[in-house]
Amino acid sequence: MIEIKVPELAESLTEGTIAQWLKKEGDYIEKGEAIVELETDKVNVEVNSEYSGVISGFLFQPGDNVEVGQAIATLDENGTVTGDTNEVATASKQEEKVEQQQKPTTATEEKQETNAVTVQEKENQRKPIASPAARKRARELGIDLNDVPYQDTLGRVRVDGVEAYKKSLSSKENQPEVRKQQPQQKADEKDDMVERIKMSRRRQTIAKRLVEAQHNAAMLTTFNEVDMTAIMDVRNRRKDSFYKKHGVKLGFMSFFTKAVIGALKEFPLLNAEIQGDEILLKKFYDIGIAVSAEEGLVVPVVRGADRLSFAGIEKEIGVLSEKAKTNTLGLRDLQGGTFTITNGGIFGSLYSTPILNAPQVGILGMHTIQRRPVVIDKEDTIAVRPMMYIALSYDHRIVDGKDAVQFLAKIKALLEDPEDLLLEG
Template sequence: MKEIKIPELAESITEGTIAQWLVKVGDKVEKGDPVVELETDKVNVEVNAEVSGVITEILKEEGDDVEVGDIIANVSAEGGAAVESVKEVAPAAKEETPTEAPKAVESPKTPEEPASNRDVIASPAARKRARELNIDLSTVTTRDPLGRVRPEDVEAVANAPKQQTTPAKQEPAAPKAAAAEFNKPVEVVKMSRRRQTIAKRLVEAQQTAAMLTTFNEVDLTNVMKLRNERKEKFVEKHGVKLGFMSFFTKAVVGALKDFPLLNAEINGTDLIVKKYYDIGIAVSTDEGLVVPVVRDADRLDFAGVEREIANLGKKARNKELGLNDLQGGTFTITNGGTFGSMLSTPILNAPQVGILGMHNIIKRPVVMPDDSIEVRPMMYLALSYDHRIVDGKEAVQFLVRVKQLLEDPYDLLLEG
C-alpha cells in the first residue's frame, strides 16, 4: 500500500485546499498522473501520483484544507487484482495501519496544531518550530514590518514566562448558520482560499505600510497617433499587436531608473534597492486578481513586452500560471480603465513600495500652450507608494516622469 501526500510546493506555500479530485476510488493511475487539483494562495496546482496502482481510499474531500506532508489518498500497487475488487483491498490497508502508526506519531504535524495557525503569515521554518513547541502562531508577536512570523519570534514565545504563552483565545466558533442573522433571503458562499488570501494581504498592506496616493493626468494623443502609424507594420514584423501596456511598462521602467527607491523594499531596518525591473501586471480572473510578472522588462523591446503580457494574460485566464510567474515582482501596474474606472487609489502589492494605477481614456477639452482649446484623449494616473521610504516629492516627480515619457513616446520607443 502506498500513500499520496501533499508535496513540497514552494517556500511560501505550505497549505492549500482540495479543489477537485481528478480520480475516484477504483481508478487505475500511472506514476506521474495528476490525481487532484489543489488550490493554494496563489495558483492551482496538480498533485501527481508517485506510484502506479489503484486508488483504494480517498482521505480528504473537496473543500478540505491540507498541508504539505498530509496523506490524502491510498494507492494499491497490486495492479489488476485491485481493480477487480477495491473493497477487498481497503480492509488490507486498514490492517496495515498499526505498523504505520508510529510514523504518524513521530510526524511533527500533530493533530493538536491550532487551526488559527493557517490565518497567520509565517515562514515554513517558523510553522515547523511552532508545531514542535505546540505554540499557536496567532499568539506570536513578530518584529517583522510586514507581519511575517519568523523562527526567532516563535523561540521568543517559547522562552517567555508560561502565563504569556498560554493562548487566551478559546472563543466559541461563529455559528455555522450565518444566514440565520438575516430576516430576508441570502446566500452564504464560502470564500475561496485565494479570495481569503487577497483579502488578508490587502488589509495587511494598509496596516503595515504608510500608504499614500498621488495623482496626475497624461495626454495620450501622441501614443495613440504612434500606435495608429505603426500597428500594421508592428503586427507584420512581430506577430503581436502594439498595445498601451508596453508604453506604460517602458515608461515605468524609465522612471524607476530615475527614482530607484520606488523599486525597493523594506527588510527590517534595511532597504533592498533592486537593480532589476520585474514588472507585475495585474490581471483580473474569475477567481480574483493575480499579478503575473514580466521579467527583466528593461531588457525587452516593445514587442517582447507585448508578447510577455499576452502570454501571461492567456495563462491567467486558462488557470495555467505557475508560481514562478507570480513571484518576485519589483513594481506593479494595474489597469482599472479596462473596466471603466475613471479614478482610484490602488493598494500596494507588498513587499513592493509602489503601484501605478491606469484608468479609462476620456476625451476632454484641454487648454494648450497657446491658450487654444483642443479635445484630447486624457487619462488619470494614480501612484500609491509607501511613505516610509518614498517622500512625497520623489513620488510626485516619479509620476511626472512617467507622464513626460508617455507624452513623448517617440523617444521612448527608440530608447526602449
C-alpha cells in the same frame, strides 16, 4: 499500502485546499499521473502520483485544508481493477486464508450483529459531516456539531461555521432579556433571501494581503494626467505593420511598462522593498501586470522587462493573460516582481487609488481614456484631447512625496513624447 502526500509547493506555501480529486477511489493510476488539484494562496496546482497502483481511499474531501507532507490518499500497488464498478481486489493470500477459515456465525450472533449495525447506522445518520479541523475546534469549545447550522455548499461543517455558531451563542447570552423574547419571524424570512458562499482560498488571501498592505505600510497616492494623443497617433500609424512583423498587437501596456522602467531608473527607491531596518534596492526590473481572473486579481510578472522590446513585452503579457484566463499560471509566474502596473481603465474606471502589492513600495494605476477639453500650454488654446488619469500609490516610509510626484511627472513626460520614451526606455 502507499500514502500519497502533499509535496513541497513553494518556499512561502505550507498548505493548500483540495479543489477536486482528478481520479475516483478504485481507479488505477500511473506514476506521474495527476491525482488531485490543490488550490493554494496563489495558483491551483496538480499533484502527481509518484507510484502506480489502485487508489484505495481518499483521506480528505474537496474543500478540506491540507498541509505540505500530509498524507491525503492511499494507493495499493498490488491492487487490481475489476468490473465496471472499479472495485479493488487485492491479491493477498493472507486475506484469502482468513476468508476460508472464517466460521459461520450462529443465529444469535447474527441477530446481535444486525442490532449493532442498526445502532451504528443510526449513529452515522446523526453524525454530521465535518472537516477534521472543525471537529477539533468543536471539542475545544464544547459544541455539539449537530447544533451547528452553518454549512458549506456541500453540506459540511467547517471551522468558520463552528466559530460563527459560538459567536451567535455568545451574542445571545449578552442580549437583554427583552430582546430574547422578541419574535424571530422577520429574521427567518430574511434568512431565506440570503445565500452564504464560502470564500475561496485565493479570495481569502487577496483580502488578507490587501488589509496587511494598508496596515503595514504608510501608503499615500499622488495623481496626474496624461495626454494620450501622441501614443494613439503612433499606434494608429504603426499597428498594422507592427502586427504583421511581430504577430502581436501594439497595446498601451508596452508603452506604460517602458515609461515605468525609465522612471524607476531615475527614482530607484520605488524599485525597492523594506526588510527590517534595511532598504533592499533592486537593480533589475521585473514588472508585475495585474490581470483579472475568475477568482480574483492576480499579478503575473514580466521578468527582465528592461531588456525586452515593445513586441517582447506585448507577447509576454499576452502569454501570462492567457494563462490567467485558463487557470494555468505557475508559481514562478507570480513570484517576485519589483513594481506593479494595474489597469482599471479596461473596466471603465476613471479615477481610483491602487493598493500596494507588498512587499513592493510602488504601484501605478492606469484608467480609462476620456476625451475632454484641455488647455494646450504652448498654444494657449483649448482643445479636445484623449486624456488618462494616472495614480501612483507609494510607501511613504522610504519614498518622499517629492520623489513620488516627480516619478509620476517623469512617466507623464515619457508617455507624451514617445520618441523620448524609445530613447530612454
